[in-house]
Amino acid sequence: MADSKQGAKKQSKWVEIGLPLLIAAVLSGIGWYFFPPIMPHVQLPAEHVLENPLLRLPGIWGDIYLTNTLVATLLIDAVLLGMVFVVQKAAKSGDLVPRGLAGVIEALLEAIYNLTETTAGKWTSTIFPYFATFFLVVLVANWMELIPGVDSIGWLHHVEEGMRGFAAQGPFLVKQPGEYHVLAWVRVASTDLNFTIALALVSVFMTQVIGVRALGLPYFKKFFNIEAIFKVKPRYMGFIDFFVSLLEIISELAKIISFSFRLFGNLFAGSVMLFVLGYLVPILLQSAVLLLEAFVGIVQALVFGMLTLMFMALATHPHGGEHEEAHA
Numbered sequence: 001m002a003d004s005k006q007g008a009k010k011q012s013k014w015v016e017i018g019l020p021l022l023i024a025a026v027l028s029g030i031g032w033y034f035f036p037p038i039m040p041h042v043q044l045p046a047e048h049v050l051e052n053p054l055l056r057l058p059g060i061w062g063d064i065y066l067t068n069t070l071v072a073t074l075l076i077d078a079v080l081l082g083m084v085f086v087v088q089k090a091a092k093s094g095d096l097v098p099r100g101l102a103g104v105i106e107a108l109l110e111a112i113y114n115l116t117e118t119t120a121g122k123w124t125s126t127i128f129p130y131f132a133t134f135f136l137v138v139l140v141a142n143w144m145e146l147i148p149g150v151d152s153i154g155w156l157h158h159v160e161e162g163m164r165g166f167a168a169q170g171p172f173l174v175k176q177p178g179e180y181h182v183l184a185w186v187r188v189a190s191t192d193l194n195f196t197i198a199l200a201l202v203s204v205f206m207t208q209v210i211g212v213r214a215l216g217l218p219y220f221k222k223f224f225n226i227e228a229i230f231k232v233k234p235r236y237m238g239f240i241d242f243f244v245s246l247l248e249i250i251s252e253l254a255k256i257i258s259f260s261f262r263l264f265g266n267l268f269a270g271s272v273m274l275f276v277l278g279y280l281v282p283i284l285l286q287s288a289v290l291l292l293e294a295f296v297g298i299v300q301a302l303v304f305g306m307l308t309l310m311f312m313a314l315a316t317h318p319h320g321g322e323h324e325e326a327h328a
Helices: 002-034 068-093 100-146 193-215 217-222 227-231 235-280 285-315 321-327
Strands: 055-057 062-064 154-158 166-169 172-175 180-184
Touching (some): 193 235
Antiparallel strands (some): 166 172
């Protein structure tokens, strides 16, 4: 009796889960047969959504176009403003315990604040807004990759003669007189180096600002420790300290490169992988990769925010004072 009930439960689970997946796979195969997928356009620079520039600036700036990553950035801003509106509405309602989306946002921000407090101490109120903003901006930017239509809906462009090759026709790959690719209207902002470099520049610049606020002008001894040449004994140790301080400048520039290319590389590689899998095997396999990309997106957002938090917290502490006293 127990075995029959267990068998019935397994059968019902297969009907609930396996049958819909099987139907989806069959329908996807039929769709792929009659409507072969078109490969999205893959390139490093962002693509122009409109042919004509939005602005014409004189000098080195040139023309400014509406790109698909700029559209994504505007959508990110809209999502974040929507989150602010939701939290503000919940606060005005008078509920002591926010519910729904407002509760999720509050719990997330509280976790970020507690993490900032354990690292930054009395500078929590100064550093927390940057940590939270970077985390949310990067998270929303990365997770836009999971939205249907992003990187897949746009202008249909005819491929140039030199780029033509094989295309899908039914179950076979045959030589075509021409191919098409999709120039997406919205592309994940994190796959554009302009976006990641801008975030990195803001992060590194504000780290220096917070360091000056915490330590004053002596903060710049971190980069130009000329005083060590005359105060540290023996003299050659002073020259070593001065040389090390110059290396700190290279370290700050390296942070910009590291921030930019880590985020860009992970998200661009993930997008290309989704393109290729969706073109070659558009049946269910892409769904598993989307789960992986969701995990990568939140990890990269947390890494970017955590590194910013650590660098800003370190900037509030004096640099090299105990080291110089030890030499003296």
